Amino acid sequence: EAQVTQNPRYLITVTGKKLTVTCSQNMNHEYMSWYRQDPGLGLRQIYYSMNVEVTDKGDVPEGYKVSRKEKRNFPLILESPSPNQTSLYFCASSLAATNEKLFFGSGTQLSVL
Amino acid sequence: EDQVTQSPEALRLQEGESSSLNCSYTVSGLRGLFWYRQDPGKGPEFLFTLYSAGEEKEKERLKATLTKKESFLHITAPKPEDSATYLCAVHPPGSTLGRLYFGRGTQLTVWP
Numbered sequence: 001e002a003q004v005t006q007n008p009r010y011l012i013t014v015t016g017k018k019l020t021v022t023c024s025q026n027m028n029h030e031y032m033s034w035y036r037q038d039p040g041l042g043l044r045q046i047y048y049s050m051n052v053e054v055t056d057k058g059d060v061p062e063g064y065k066v067s068r069k070e071k072r073n074f075p076l077i078l079e080s081p082s083p084n085q086t087s088l089y090f091c092a093s094s095l096a097a098t099n100e101k102l103f104f105g106s107g108t109q110l111s112v113l
Numbered sequence: 114e115d116q117v118t119q120s121p122e123a124l125r126l127q128e129g130e131s132s133s134l135n136c137s138y139t140v141s142g143l144r145g146l147f148w149y150r151q152d153p154g155k156g157p158e159f160l161f162t163l164y165s166a167g168e169e170k171e172k173e174r175l176k177a178t179l180t181k182k183e184s185f186l187h188i189t190a191p192k193p194e195d196s197a198t199y200l201c202a203v204h205p206p207g208s209t210l211g212r213l214y215f216g217r218g219t220q221l222t223v224w225p
């Protein structure tokens with residue numbers, strides 16, 4: 001089954017404790033992206049990757065890191081999480097950036113205390 | 114300033130009562146406009162892509178249209194299962210291909 005898999009689904013952590021949210025797709029997609037969704041603000045793009053070893057910033061990259069060492073994986077790293085990073089995070093992928101159909105994961109609800 | 118504005122924020126319809134959702138955008142020379150549906154607790158699901166003014170696309174009870182400044186998502190004779198948040202997104206011109214801007218969504222509730 002074609003899918004984008006995020007883990008974990010829920011995460012509660014404390015300020016400053018490094019964490020990684022994993023994202024994996026099984027569709028051989030070139031393009032992957034991370035979004036955060038906050039009430040009243042909608043989906044905001046954090047980082048995206050056009051292909052392996054190619055990443056770039058979205059609207060809200062501060063406090064986040066990403067890497068794309070393999071085509072299927074695009075982890076989101078919070079080196080020192082803060083409470084304002086409490087949010088619902090979505091990973092998405094598509095065949096290419098020019099391909100309009102994004103496939104989204106089920107989301108990761110992160111709470112930073 | 115938001116690049117994409119959706120209205121209304123919330124809409125309640127009785128089953129069978131047709132209506133439209135609006136998505137307006139400030140960029141010119143759009144590379145593409147997209148509609149997604151999001152159910153509670155899930156990731157958005159792709160519905161339509163529109164590229165040029167005058168273009169229309171349909172899927173079951175949904176029809177998306179595009180003008181030079183806005184897009185409409187028309188819902189004909191909605192059913193309770195159409196209840197969801199509908200998101201609009203744009204691929205602006207002049208930016209890196211990978212950028213995508215989403216509106217804040219319209220939360221649609223259809224009651225029996």
